[in-house]
Amino acid sequence: MASLIKTHYKLAKTAIKENRTRSFLTCLGIAIGVASIILILSLMGSVSNLIKKEISAIGSDLIVVRPSTTKDTVTSIVEELTASSSFQKSNLALSDTATISEIEGVSAVAPIALSTNTISSDKNTLPAVTVMGTTLDYSKIEPLAMKHGAFLTEANAENGVVLGHMLSLELFNTINSTVGKTVTIMGEKFMVIGVLDETDQSINFDNVDFDNAAIVNIVTLDQITDSTQIQQINVKAENTDSLARISTEIREKLIEKKHGDQNFTVAYGDAITHPAGSLFNIISGMLALVAGISLVVGGIGVMNIMLVSVAERTHEIGIRKAVGASSRNILMQFLFEALILSVLGGIFGLVLGYIFAFLISIITPFAPYISLEIIAITFLTAIVVGIIFGIYPALKAASKNPIDSLKHYR
Amino acid sequence: MEQKVSENIIIELKGLTKKYGYGDTESFALKDFDLTIKRGEFIMIMGPSGCGKTTLLNIIGLLDRATYGDYNLNGENVAGISASRQAKLRAKKIGFIFQNFNLIEDLSILENVALPLVYTGRSKTSRLKSASTALKRFHLQEKEYYLPYQLSGGQQQRVAIARAIVSNPEIILADEPTGNLDSRASKAVMEELSAIHKEGNTIIMVTHNPALTVYATRVINMLDGAIDTDIKTVSDANLPQPVSVKIVKKLPEPKEPKKRKKRKNSRRKK
Numbered sequence: 001m002a003s004l005i006k007t008h009y010k011l012a013k014t015a016i017k018e019n020r021t022r023s024f025l026t027c028l029g030i031a032i033g034v035a036s037i038i039l040i041l042s043l044m045g046s047v048s049n050l051i052k053k054e055i056s057a058i059g060s061d062l063i064v065v066r067p068s069t070t071k072d073t074v075t076s077i078v079e080e081l082t083a084s085s086s087f088q089k090s091n092l093a094l095s096d097t098a099t100i101s102e103i104e105g106v107s108a109v110a111p112i113a114l115s116t117n118t119i120s121s122d123k124n125t126l127p128a129v130t131v132m133g134t135t136l137d138y139s140k141i142e143p144l145a146m147k148h149g150a151f152l153t154e155a156n157a158e159n160g161v162v163l164g165h166m167l168s169l170e171l172f173n174t175i176n177s178t179v180g181k182t183v184t185i186m187g188e189k190f191m192v193i194g195v196l197d198e199t200d201q202s203i204n205f206d207n208v209d210f211d212n213a214a215i216v217n218i219v220t221l222d223q224i225t226d227s228t229q230i231q232q233i234n235v236k237a238e239n240t241d242s243l244a245r246i247s248t249e250i251r252e253k254l255i256e257k258k259h260g261d262q263n264f265t266v267a268y269g270d271a272i273t274h275p276a277g278s279l280f281n282i283i284s285g286m287l288a289l290v291a292g293i294s295l296v297v298g299g300i301g302v303m304n305i306m307l308v309s310v311a312e313r314t315h316e317i318g319i320r321k322a323v324g325a326s327s328r329n330i331l332m333q334f335l336f337e338a339l340i341l342s343v344l345g346g347i348f349g350l351v352l353g354y355i356f357a358f359l360i361s362i363i364t365p366f367a368p369y370i371s372l373e374i375i376a377i378t379f380l381t382a383i384v385v386g387i388i389f390g391i392y393p394a395l396k397a398a399s400k401n402p403i404d405s406l407k408h409y410r
Numbered sequence: 411m412e413q414k415v416s417e418n419i420i421i422e423l424k425g426l427t428k429k430y431g432y433g434d435t436e437s438f439a440l441k442d443f444d445l446t447i448k449r450g451e452f453i454m455i456m457g458p459s460g461c462g463k464t465t466l467l468n469i470i471g472l473l474d475r476a477t478y479g480d481y482n483l484n485g486e487n488v489a490g491i492s493a494s495r496q497a498k499l500r501a502k503k504i505g506f507i508f509q510n511f512n513l514i515e516d517l518s519i520l521e522n523v524a525l526p527l528v529y530t531g532r533s534k535t536s537r538l539k540s541a542s543t544a545l546k547r548f549h550l551q552e553k554e555y556y557l558p559y560q561l562s563g564g565q566q567q568r569v570a571i572a573r574a575i576v577s578n579p580e581i582i583l584a585d586e587p588t589g590n591l592d593s594r595a596s597k598a599v600m601e602e603l604s605a606i607h608k609e610g611n612t613i614i615m616v617t618h619n620p621a622l623t624v625y626a627t628r629v630i631n632m633l634d635g636a637i638d639t640d641i642k643t644v645s646d647a648n649l650p651q652p653v654s655v656k657i658v659k660k661l662p663e664p665k666e667p668k669k670r671k672k673r674k675n676s677r678r679k680k
Contacts, residue, residue: 323526324501
């Protein structure tokens with residue numbers, strides 16, 4: 001049996017070598033599909049790596065509460081995609097913050113509410129700017145580096161605003177002398193009390209692009225807009241040992257308060273990395289779908305070329321059967337050929353995908369993410385595609401009648 | 411003596427019928443065909459086109475099945491066996507020689523000859539060794555790494571004969587082996603077949619050429635799927651037998667060519 005497998009492998013190799021161009025083009029089809037999957041996996045991996053890095057910088061004593069709306073159904077995903085704002089409806093309320101802060105061992109609680117508003121200064125008016133509402137505790141949990149001025153304090157909590165680096169530039173065409181100036185959000189005047197340093201981290205666990213955001217007090221934000229949705233509540237524990245206890249307690253207290261509503265998640269440690277509630281998951285899901293489709297198209301290419309190969313070699317099949325090959329032998333011969341084609345395509349795609357990932361890393365912060373899992377997935381998909389699309393041509397070859405095949409002369 | 415000869419029966423066909431089509435289109439390629447073939451016979455089957463010669467050869471060669479009837483090969487009833495068992499028997503017991511040689515063009519001469527051994531599960535080295543020995547017999551050893559198209563028709567047919575005998579089959583089936591050859595190559599091929607026959611091999615050959623019947627020990631004329639005439643030119647007792655069988659008969663000096671060792675074993679089983 002082992003020697004037969006070796007023979008099948010050798011035969012397939014010769015057959016592929018003999019039709020170099022054809023085999024290469026077939027491999028290319030698979031390679032493109034595999035490359036796009038690699039690219040997506042690499043991007044997703046590098047995104048969660050970025051967030052992991054950020055969390056380890058903040059400290060490991062962080063607990064995050066996120067609303068988890070009924071996002072698993074297709075309709076809600078479509079709803080979310082078609083909604084005018086990119087923020088989801090939340091079942092977390094401002095009062096939850098108080099509930100959490102009562103728990104023993106919690107040192108700071110900061111909710112994050114997001115809304116999209118028009119901001120105007122005396123120079124420019126910017127539509128659709130992310131306005132983040134939070135509490136003063138926020139800087140205790142995650143101190144943001146300031147370029148000028150200060151973060152929200154008790155003194156200016158009501159009508160102060162902290163601007164992102166890019167936002168400041170766009171509103172006032174400068175970042176240097178903006179502190180003390182006024183901006184208008186929803187008709188309400190706010191004084192700029194600080195400008196953030198450039199973060200260059202559009203992907204983070206808060207799901208806020210701080211370079212382009214304005215930060216105000218959550219109470220004020222709630223008053224001027226009636227659509228504030230709390231996206232996340234960040235909780236800082238006094239020490240890391242009690243993380244598990246605190247998160248269970250948060251969960252229990254919130255369920256009790258919400259009369260059994262369990263549509264939220266409490267996460268700490270590595271579980272935080274998944275940026276729930278962002279478009280990111282949906283977009284990467286869509287991309288994966290497209291990649292999957294291209295892989296299927298590649299697989300159809302393999303099937304097509306195998307069918308051609310079987311037809312071309314009908315006579316050979318006849319000879320082989322006449323000298324003693326069983327249908328199974330013939331099946332294996334052609335299945336091996338399809339498998340080798342798709343695995344070659346897989347290897348090719350792996351390389352191609354990482355070349356793309358590397359090119360993307362030049363212009364974005366997403367470094368190529370290489371892991372054993374990704375490589376394993378690649379080979380597994382290649383093998384599965386090879387078998388799925390190779391089995392039909394191979395069966396066709398195996399079922400050929402030796403007498404008719406021998407008559408089939410080229 | 412009588413018993414010895416009856417033991418020598420290698421193929422027994424009884425009431426073999428091959429039917430094509432149904433109802434009005436029904437036609438018979440073979441009709442109630444009976445035939446007994448003994449070891450060492452060189453049978454030539456002749457007859458007009460469409461008389462069922464090739465169908466008979468295909469059924470004997472286990473490439474085809476009779477619609478009904480019995481087929482005993484070496485005492486085993488093979489009429490109703492599975493396709494995979496058929497393939498196994500083809501690999502071990504039957505050697506095919508075709509009119510158009512039927513060599514695989516992408517494989518070297520050596521690999522072509524070794525092809526039947528691939529499906530018996532032997533290792534590559536042992537396969538190529540056997541193939542090389544077989545080729546040597548036909549003085550084609552120096553062409554081992556040629557591709558089929560680089561050889562003349564006569565040479566290609568000799569490669570095909572080497573392929574047919576490489577696994578030491580029980581029977582060799584030849585379907586007009588000289589049909590595509592000129593008279594000189596044709597004679598060379600027939601001499602080779604005759605030499606193989608004299609070593610005790612059983613050969614069944616379909617031909618259109620009456621001149622070739624001089625090589626045969628039995629000539630069967632077929633007509634409309636049945637035997638028309640059946641003439642034996644050599645008595646059963648005088649049929650050439652494999653060396654091992656002769657030894658049992660005469661008990662002379664124990665001289666055995668190495669090549670035919672495997673045959674001996676299969677003979678003794680009987």
